[in-house]
Amino acid sequence: MLRIGLTGGIAAGKSVVARRLADRGAVLVDSDVLARAAVAPGSDGLAAVVAAFGPEILDADGSLDRPALGRLVFADAAARERLNAIVHPRVGAAAAALIGGAPEGAVVVEDIPLLVETGQAPRFHLVVVVDAPDTLRIDRMVDRRGMERADAERRIAAQASRHDRLRAADAVLVNDRGVEELLAATDTLWETRIVPYRDNLAGGRPADRGVARPTAGLAGTLGLLDRVRAKLDAVLPPGCRVLPEEGPQGAPGAVREDARDDVREDRVRAAVRVVVPPAADPAAASDAVTRAGFPPDGPTGAGGTPSTASHRAADPAVDVTVTVVPEPASA
Template identity: 45%
Template sequence: MTITGAMTGTTSGATREPFTLGLTGGIGSGKSTVADLFAARGVPLVDTDVIAHRITAPGGLAMAPIAAQFGPEFVAADGSMDRARMRALVFSDETARKRLEAITHPLIRAETERETREANGPYVIVVVPLLVESGAWKSRVARVLVVDCSVETQIGRVMRRNGFSREQVQAIIARQATREARLAAADDVIVNDGAKLEALAQDVEILHQRYLALAGAQNAAR
């Protein structure tokens, strides 16, 4: 089932080029599956998680400042960030988390903006897992699409997918925006609480046609 807002132009901020959607959802919501369904329709994706992994890979833009800020023990043998060690640190130390974000967030934003400008398609979807938490992303996109499901569904999916314990998943969810906060920020919602792929595809197609119309209206208004 899809819940959508009114078919209006940009809902926040000034007109942008190109027409850009922000796609978000809690861990285990199925936002990657939804993103892939849009990509199958020719919509370019800019995924901030992919960018985050790229800048912390061997030779990545963030690696030199990370090594300088946190020390060589946070650099794996292959030159990438030691994700397990860093994850353990930032989950237990709020100051360390902010230090890491001060390095990575500006780089992720710059790379996101570059990829969005260079994207070639009817409109662009920026996949931002922490869109609501960041506070600034909603003003950078024309609309926000939230992939929603119950917390129990999230827990079950992540436990099966990642092999985490229930407590580990609950700890991750507790650090993310609440379901209510994401829904409050949404212009459009896709409910993915056990939906079959065919049903999700139908929901995506409805929104795709709507976004094509909105992008066309924005282009015509230039």
């Protein structure tokens, strides 16, 4: 199963991308839909919201007055926290149930507006960020959703900055032109990256070396090394350390945050070493590395000590090597 986290600021165009990915065959799990279900009439979630915010947050028919609650929570960070604490765990449980029912070889896309804010990026094979300038997003909210400009600005202020979201992105879809362009970029992402990534994971093999890399705009832009380390840290047994390899590909700073197209190679290459402490099992560490999206690249022990395992990314857009080594016994 290839797990994709789809995110973007409000009105960036996530729903457009999500629908297209579902049309192409992905299993879609929509957090906004689950968040609505979590506070549906008669739910324990709605009872908890009423307990926290009072009955004046209900409509005459007993359902949640969403505009009223929105006005309240987007003007008050503490109130927003209280609402999030009620809704987010329920959304998480409902999402887990849906994902548990997805077929083994599926591409599962979780559309999560607050993916970065809630620190969930590392649990995905691929984080896809739909990005658009704030001014464009405000115009869309005002023109298409009839929102007051000040309300739109407050919602943007309640979310992660564009910069923080882009740091978490493995792939970026820029939505600053028409919907047709966004759909075409989504199709290219599906065909050149998602499908081969899914097939590589299912086959337990890394991406082919030397295949054409997906084109500009589809690779993440910032901090590849950090993203790889976070994905590995999220799954490795306790005590394992993820270190950048020495040398130009893995050295700290080699992934240039100001990288532009002319130095794109820096953005798509990284090399890390997983050091497994004596208390942990190197085979379990290798399995975890595989699950995170880095299958074995040849048999364990090839070219190193007997228990050294080489892994490489199944994602065809990046060239990431992960070497799993037992910690040398201390003298």
